[in-house]
Amino acid sequence: MTASNIVELYGVTKAFGALTVLHDIDLNIVEGEILTLLGPSGCGKTTLMRIIAGFEPTTHGRVIIKGADVSNLPPDRRPVNMVFQRYALFPHLDVFDNVAFGLRLKKWPKDRIREVVRNMLQLVQLGDYGNRWIHELSGGQAQRVALARALVNSPSVLLLDEPLAALDLKIRHHMLAELKRIHQETGTTFIYVTHDQDEATILSDRIVLMNGGRIEQIGTPEEMYAHPRSLFCARFLGETNILDGAVRACESEVTYVDLGTGTVKVPTNGTALAVGQKVSLAIRPEALQVCRRAQPAATEGDANALEGTVEDVVFMGSRVLYSIRTPVETLKYQATRSVDGVMLAQGEEVRACWRPEAAVLLTH
Amino acid sequence: MLRIYVWLYVAFLYAPIAIITLFSFHSSPSLTFPFEGFSLRWYARIFTNTTFMDSLWNSILVGTATAATTTVLGSLTALGLARLKGRVQTLFGLLSFGPVALPGLFLGIALVMLFSQIGLARSLFTVTIAHVLFTLPFFLEAVRSRIEYFDLSLEEAARDLGATPAQAFRLVTLPIIGPTIGGAAILSFALSFDEFIITVFVSGNNTTLPLTIWSMMRRAVSPDINAASVLSLSLSIGIILLGGLLVWYQRRSALNARAKDIQE
Numbered sequence: 001m002t003a004s005n006i007v008e009l010y011g012v013t014k015a016f017g018a019l020t021v022l023h024d025i026d027l028n029i030v031e032g033e034i035l036t037l038l039g040p041s042g043c044g045k046t047t048l049m050r051i052i053a054g055f056e057p058t059t060h061g062r063v064i065i066k067g068a069d070v071s072n073l074p075p076d077r078r079p080v081n082m083v084f085q086r087y088a089l090f091p092h093l094d095v096f097d098n099v100a101f102g103l104r105l106k107k108w109p110k111d112r113i114r115e116v117v118r119n120m121l122q123l124v125q126l127g128d129y130g131n132r133w134i135h136e137l138s139g140g141q142a143q144r145v146a147l148a149r150a151l152v153n154s155p156s157v158l159l160l161d162e163p164l165a166a167l168d169l170k171i172r173h174h175m176l177a178e179l180k181r182i183h184q185e186t187g188t189t190f191i192y193v194t195h196d197q198d199e200a201t202i203l204s205d206r207i208v209l210m211n212g213g214r215i216e217q218i219g220t221p222e223e224m225y226a227h228p229r230s231l232f233c234a235r236f237l238g239e240t241n242i243l244d245g246a247v248r249a250c251e252s253e254v255t256y257v258d259l260g261t262g263t264v265k266v267p268t269n270g271t272a273l274a275v276g277q278k279v280s281l282a283i284r285p286e287a288l289q290v291c292r293r294a295q296p297a298a299t300e301g302d303a304n305a306l307e308g309t310v311e312d313v314v315f316m317g318s319r320v321l322y323s324i325r326t327p328v329e330t331l332k333y334q335a336t337r338s339v340d341g342v343m344l345a346q347g348e349e350v351r352a353c354w355r356p357e358a359a360v361l362l363t364h
Numbered sequence: 365m366l367r368i369y370v371w372l373y374v375a376f377l378y379a380p381i382a383i384i385t386l387f388s389f390h391s392s393p394s395l396t397f398p399f400e401g402f403s404l405r406w407y408a409r410i411f412t413n414t415t416f417m418d419s420l421w422n423s424i425l426v427g428t429a430t431a432a433t434t435t436v437l438g439s440l441t442a443l444g445l446a447r448l449k450g451r452v453q454t455l456f457g458l459l460s461f462g463p464v465a466l467p468g469l470f471l472g473i474a475l476v477m478l479f480s481q482i483g484l485a486r487s488l489f490t491v492t493i494a495h496v497l498f499t500l501p502f503f504l505e506a507v508r509s510r511i512e513y514f515d516l517s518l519e520e521a522a523r524d525l526g527a528t529p530a531q532a533f534r535l536v537t538l539p540i541i542g543p544t545i546g547g548a549a550i551l552s553f554a555l556s557f558d559e560f561i562i563t564v565f566v567s568g569n570n571t572t573l574p575l576t577i578w579s580m581m582r583r584a585v586s587p588d589i590n591a592a593s594v595l596s597l598s599l600s601i602g603i604i605l606l607g608g609l610l611v612w613y614q615r616r617s618a619l620n621a622r623a624k625d626i627q628e
Binding site for chain 1: 535
């Protein structure tokens with residue numbers, strides 16, 4: 001066990017009857033981090049969280065929390081607490097009693113409970129709401145109570161199951177900032193489940209991208225965005241252009257890919273590829289450089305280029321989104337608005353260029 | 365027009381009750397108008413009538429035993445039903461509610477045959493068994509919707525916060541579904557207290573109140589019956605009010621305790 005790992009999963013497998021929803025998951029969660037389990041619905045992220053909480057037994061594999069094997073312990077004997085998707089606040093208790101629930105079970109003295117619960121309500125900015133009934137709260141307030149009810153027990157790990165899914169967009173962004181603040185103030189490890197890539201990138205120290213019951217990729221949001229290791233990852237996180245082609249030549253540094261209309265260069269992704277193998281290039285919309293075809297190319301000589309026509313222009317204030325039709329694919333191109341106000345117009349003949357290292361080579 | 369209709373409707377519903385109540389206080393044995401003055405003599409007679417008092421006591425006994433048994437069996441069934449899924453749940457839901465449609469006559473005959481087959485003598489015990497059978501479907505129907513929509517993640521939340529399964533049930537599940545179950549228990553008592561047809565078949569020498577009133581009627585229509593009916597009606601209403609009061613009081617005391625806890 002590494003000292004800084006607060007949760008360790010070894011070969012966690014979960015099957016419901018004939019259906020296997022988690023395949024042999026190995027994962028370490030570092031103390032104090034916000035780790036997001038990200039993926040489309042049905043990818044197994046919620047099941048994995050419920051396994052850590054103790055609501056689902058594993059079919060195979062071990063769950064270690066703080067160095068102790070808790071695989072066979074019920075939820076009430078694990079040092080983790082959970083914020084449920086629909087909060088699951090107790091409707092027969094008021095806010096104070098909801099938050100005090102865990103401490104009363106631990107038989108804390110009354111005055112101590114009162115003090116700690118008050119401080120916790122203060123932390124989530126609900127200091128005056130102790131005697132409110134649950135049905136009197138707004139969605140955002142209920143969310144805060146759910147957070148306070150879990151955090152007041154000083155869990156080793158706080159589990160959050162799509163906690164913002166039931167809130168509307170405006171409150172959601174506010175709550176994300178709140179979650180970050182609360183994380184900083186408490187220093188608790190957060191495991192956060194979501195299908196929303198924006199929430200994941202804004203909040204996380206590390207993202208675990210899941211697909212079909214397996215871990216697709218683990219990394220910081222920036223790593224995941226800049227260096228997706230699979231088509232799935234490239235598509236799931238942010239906007240991206242995918243160009244399909246075949247390997248023409250593979251050198252140690254550079255791979256040449258035939259897109260059908262011409263050959264482009266891309267950094268080799270580690271493995272040697274056979275000539276003729278089908279591959280894809282992923283290029284982020286903001287990594288393209290687009291200029292009018294009449295003008296000379298602004299980039300260095302070895303830049304890749306595709307010629308095309310501006311098909312659509314969407315002005316979004318600080319950014320402008322273009323669709324550029326090329327013989328290969330319609331490219332998404334994102335530009336920051338230039339101060340001199342020069343914008344490409346619909347129908348203009350352009351050249352889309354990118355430096356080889358701006359693209360990521362992905363095998364199928 | 366419609367307003368007048370509503371008044372007539374209410375009058376139609378409550379006139380018999382009003383008339384019986386009025387004549388139970390009549391000073392003369394006459395059961396027809398004109399009304400000649402008030403007296404409690406019929407009540408005095410009823411209270412000294414041992415047949416009546418015994419059967420009243422029997423009814424209370426059977427009703428209580430029925431309500432208790434039905435509540436335990438019914439609550440467990442409803443909690444079990446909530447954990448079933450999809451078509452199985454629909455099927456078992458229908459099966460458990462089905463007997464409501466059974467004619468009392470049929471249930472009465474079937475039970476008499478069963479009791480004689482297994483050699484069980486007819487007594488208040490057999491009456492209680494029959495009443496449990498009769499009230500269970502009503503109990504289930506009364507609690508089902510509440511228990512079916514009970515959010516199981518509330519129990520999970522309690523477990524997550526350190527509660528054992530028993531604590532989660534006692535501290536979360538029971539307080540939330542408790543008032544519903546209490547109401548359904550009172551309904552079971554009221555149904556048992558009133559039950560006539562099945563009881564005719566399965567009762568032994570000790571009879572219940574409706575049967576006693578019925579046999580009093582057969583001998584002669586006496587003013588005693590008015591008093592007896594009003595008494596049995598008041599008892600039914602009283603029980604329902606008591607139930608409501610209990611729920612209200614429980615709510616209020618919980619509220620007060622909480623307010624104090626926060627102010628301190």
